[in-house]
Amino acid sequence: MSRAALPPNRPLSSRGEPMFHRILDADTTAVQQALMDVRARFEGTVPDDALARTELVMAEVLNNIAQHGTGAGKEPLPGAAPRRAVTIHLTVTRHAGGLACAVTDNGPPLPPGCLEEPEHLPSPELSALRAGGFGWVIIRDLTRSLFHYRELNRNVLCFNIPRSDDGDMPVPGGDADSAAADVA
Template sequence: MAHTERQNAGPDPRPATRVRPMFHRVLHADPQEVRRALTDLRARFAPAITADTLGRLELVLAEVMNNVAEHSATQGVGSGAMHLCIVMQDGGLSCAITDDGGKLPADCLKPRNLPAIDPLDLPEGGFGWFLIQGLTQSLCYYREDHRNCLAFTVPYQQLS
């Protein structure tokens, strides 16, 4: 295909040379490897997005991957590995996390409130999915045979 044809290939032609950071990792579902992946991911995206966006991205991915490490990968099924992929697109940072552990309970995806805050008996957990739902857009889940597939978008502010 000639260069001019590619340029005119759609209603919104874009230069074919645009480079944006992506991140892909296959990791063992344990907290140390999650920490390592997040540290590397931070270095990858730091030049492209604001510190605020980076903090939100890192928090939501930590919550999702720690859930996989804590619940899905500990049920004695699957390889104990998970796949992480992040792509920076015009509409946001598109993230996908898949693993072959136990099925995600349907409850996790239902709209969440904060756990009841009783000052005399504060909740020590139950914040994870609330944070995930609050920090993401287009959160969706698909169970493909023996795999959990979770995808969502994190809106971003680009560094100028």
């Protein structure tokens, strides 16, 4: 089969396409690769700052699953197999207001309360000593429309990352393509 047999409009690369989908094992190395691939896909089509916020939130969400969903914990013994093999499905879609993200996993149910703002914050010094819960602080702060539900044996977590840091959601009358154009 020669190259000429390929359809003439076959895309050579998916770079810039408005949707990213990936199925990955819940481990921190696979997570790192997925994050870099999300960046490669959307770089130049959404503001750099929005992409950086997406990468950070995704790192927190996915590594939570890799560490807690698998039962491996934050400091697994070298070479030790996780207690559970967990598979993550990740979807990121570019739209006028930013990036819409959905993450599902077949680990145990997300503990209640993760999505809710605490009644009062511990002092920074106490937080530093506990050194826990920072991931959800970051996730809650940087996302909009954060919600979770359990469907069959999977957690489903959905959220939006707005285009601008203080922005609430969509650009009226905009669409994904015009939103992309005004970044260039």
